[in-house]
Amino acid sequence: MSVIATLALLQVAAASPAPVPATPDLGANLERFDYPFTVERLRVSMGGEVAQMAFMDVRPETANGRVAVLLHGKNFCGATWEAAARMLVARGWRVLIPDQIGFCKSDKPAGAQYTLSGLAANTARLMKARGIGRAVIVGHSMGGMLAARFAIDHPELTDRLVMVNPLGLSDRAAEGVPYRPLADLIADERKTTAATIKAYQLANYYHGEWRPAYDRWVRMLAGQSAGAGREAVATAQAKTSEMIFTQPVVYGFGRIKAPATVIVGTRDTTVFGKRQAPASLQQFLKPIPAIAPAAVAKIAGARLVRLDGVGHAPQVEAPDRFHEALLAALG
Numbered sequence: 001m002s003v004i005a006t007l008a009l010l011q012v013a014a015a016s017p018a019p020v021p022a023t024p025d026l027g028a029n030l031e032r033f034d035y036p037f038t039v040e041r042l043r044v045s046m047g048g049e050v051a052q053m054a055f056m057d058v059r060p061e062t063a064n065g066r067v068a069v070l071l072h073g074k075n076f077c078g079a080t081w082e083a084a085a086r087m088l089v090a091r092g093w094r095v096l097i098p099d100q101i102g103f104c105k106s107d108k109p110a111g112a113q114y115t116l117s118g119l120a121a122n123t124a125r126l127m128k129a130r131g132i133g134r135a136v137i138v139g140h141s142m143g144g145m146l147a148a149r150f151a152i153d154h155p156e157l158t159d160r161l162v163m164v165n166p167l168g169l170s171d172r173a174a175e176g177v178p179y180r181p182l183a184d185l186i187a188d189e190r191k192t193t194a195a196t197i198k199a200y201q202l203a204n205y206y207h208g209e210w211r212p213a214y215d216r217w218v219r220m221l222a223g224q225s226a227g228a229g230r231e232a233v234a235t236a237q238a239k240t241s242e243m244i245f246t247q248p249v250v251y252g253f254g255r256i257k258a259p260a261t262v263i264v265g266t267r268d269t270t271v272f273g274k275r276q277a278p279a280s281l282q283q284f285l286k287p288i289p290a291i292a293p294a295a296v297a298k299i300a301g302a303r304l305v306r307l308d309g310v311g312h313a314p315q316v317e318a319p320d321r322f323h324e325a326l327l328a329a330l331g
């Protein structure tokens with residue numbers, strides 16, 4: 001075991017009494033990881049290849065006529081929206097939950113070039129294929145970036161916009177963070193283990209407070225890379241990291257016309273790009289709660305909602321409080 005891996009394990013053990021979960025081979029497309037609702041697939045074109053986009057389309061027994069589209073983050077999947085989806089469906093909402101191409105149960109084509117506009121176009125195509133004209137677009141983390149891009153590119157499909165601890169609120173390159181070549185990003189992803197995933201999430205998402213329920217999501221992410229498809233997963237993860245770094249959405253916030261709400265956990269310490277920044281710069285890079293007010297001010301009429309004491313993933317950490325804030329944002 002490398003020195004880096006050993007240190008990561010020691011950090012996790014010191015921060016939490018819970019062991020690192022075992023890592024079974026769940027398949028590059030999470031073939032052996034159960035989702036809470038029926039998974040269907042839509043054929044889309046990515047990089048000249050035909051790929052299968054997985055999604056869940058959950059309908060209520062008694063519909064209220066409204067639809068919510070829930071967009072996952074980079075280190076999350078459609079399944080992590082389960083509690084929010086059940087809450088909304090119980091209130092009459094139809095809920096559409098895609099796994100973006102390159103993530104989770106969707107394909108990871110080798111030749112794909114990932115762009116937020118491309119992922120937004122896939123989401124718009126999915127909505128149209130399912131007969132959905134307009135919806136509230138809800139996005140978390142990287143999904144928040146994607147939700148913003150969707151609202152900019154497809155205003156006719158966007159009823160409201162809700163971003164939850166979104167990335168892309170600042171331009172890290174403009175702040176001096178150097179570009180990291182794709183080959184280096186892929187090499188980094190090859191080193192990912194359950195231990196490194198847990199250590200990162202403990203420090204950045206859950207402010208040092210781990211719960212056993214979080215282990216399921218560590219197992220989900222690590223299980224994608226435990227088998228023969230590990231290279232496809234590493235490449236897709238690296239390419240989407242490059243996408244996040246090179247395509248900040250904050251410059252387009254002035255073009256968002258839909259009513260918008262940004263929900264932020266105040267204990268989120270996520271600083272995308274920090275690990276590739278020189279030590280002399282790292283101290284000046286601010287986490288999401290610190291940069292959110294200035295970014296939200298660029299969206300006409302947008303509301304910023306702070307969830308005190310909550311970290312990067314409020315839908316996982318504090319679902320009841322998050323659901324209350326979400327329902328208020330939905331109108």
